[in-house]
Amino acid sequence: MRDRLGKLYQLFDHEDSLLILIDADPDSIASALALKRLLRGHLTTRIISPIRPITRPQNLTMVRLLEIPLAPFDQIRAADFNRFALVDSQPSHNPRFSEFSYDLIIDHHPLNAHTQAPFLDIRPEYGSNSTILTEYLRLAKIKPSLKLATALYYAIKTDTRNFERSSNEADMRAFHFLFRYTRHALVRRIESTELSLEMLEYFKQGLNACKRLNDRMYCFVGRAPNPDILVILAEFLLRVVEIGWSFVGGVYQDNLIVIFRNDGIRKQAGKLATRAFGKLGSAGGHASSARAEIPLAQLPSLPKPERLEVWRQFLIDRIEGNWRLKKTRPAAPAPQTE
Ligand SMILES: [Mn+2]
Known part of the structure; x- marks a missing residue:
């Protein structure tokens, strides 16, 4: 590790x-901020640029409250830079990324065969990329500022979904280390601003x-400004005690998007999504969360998305139809009654 820092x-x-x-x-925001801090005093110019505009309210709150300086991609000129770094992603993840050749890549997604850089640190076993950057900061004996620590802490919290998703010992250690430098009221505020x-x-x-x-709630919201609202609504509905499943659909760009959520108790959202919509588009997911995306071209018989009830009935028919299939077990041999 110490060698890597020197390198x-x-x-x-x-x-x-x-x-x-x-x-x-x-x-990625926290990782970039940490890299910037790590290189303070080593490099005069260090600019962070998101390749597309930030739209999620929580991410906007994070940037605003922690005063994170970002340069919009369409306002920067690549010619002004002679060095390039990528964090929490690899070039193959987005066509915009692959336009550059990188001096440094630090990521925790599985290594893509085409990913290369003079300095490459890929650790797929880590739940959060910010954990890797926290390790570099500690190695460099840098005490993180309140804002940097809060960003890293919040990043680990979200990327591991409060340690419910895959994470490792290193994530725990970084989280614990950052805890004392974090302003927890800011984390709470960022987490609470889910809606615009x-x-x-x-x-x-x-x-x-x-x-x-x-116990199943079906909604169709028409055209959605972004898919996030569908997820938020689906998760919100699960807070209702009588509800074990929620299905929320909406049209975004040229696709019907359906979000599946359930309470996670002996349910298979991914399989249900595949059975209900797999033939029409991409569909799948985990036991308690799943998603289907169907090109509208596959649904020529449906009216405009403003006809909410017709679309909702379409969701109900597809899902309930396959629901009953699931319940059908091979018939037990009839008891011999003589
Ligand atoms: Mn990440």
Whole structure:
């Protein structure tokens, strides 16, 4: 590890201008911020640029409250930089990324065969990329500022879903280390800002357009400003005690998107999604969460998405139809009654 830190510092000259590219989510934002801090005093220019605009309210709150300086991609000129870094992603993850050749890549996604850089640190066994960067900071004996620590702490929290998703000992250690430097009120504030006013409108519309069948709630919200609102609504509905499943559909760009959520108790959302929609588009997921995306071209018989009830009935038919299939077990041999 110590060798790696030395190698990282040797990579750059003081006059270099470094562009750090990210596909902004909490983990990539915090990783970029940590890399920037790590290279303070080693490099005069270090700019972080998200390759597309940030839209998630929580990510916007994170950037605003922690005053994270970001340069929008369309406002930077690649010619102003002679060094490039990528964190929490690999070039193959986005066509924009693959336009650059990188001096440094630090990531925790599985290594892609085409990923290469003079400095390459890929650790798929880590739950969060911010854990790797926290290790570098500790190695360099850098005490993180309140804002940097809060960003890293929040990133580990979200990428591991509060350690419910895969993580390892290192994530735990980094989390524990950052705890004392973190402003927890800021984390709470960031976490709580899930909705924008625009989303609230869809929330209202979505709740009005729901239909309950036993413990299953079906909603169709029409055209959605982004798929996040569907996820938020589906997760919100599960907070209702009588509800064990939620299915929320909406049209985003040229696709019907259906979000599946359940309480996680002996249920198979991924399999149900595949059975209900797999023939029409991509569908699948985990036991308690799944998603289907169907090109509208596959659904020529459906009217405009503004006809909420027709679309909701389509979801109900596809899902309930396959639901009953699931319940059908091979018939038990008839008892011999003579
Ligand atoms: Mn990540």
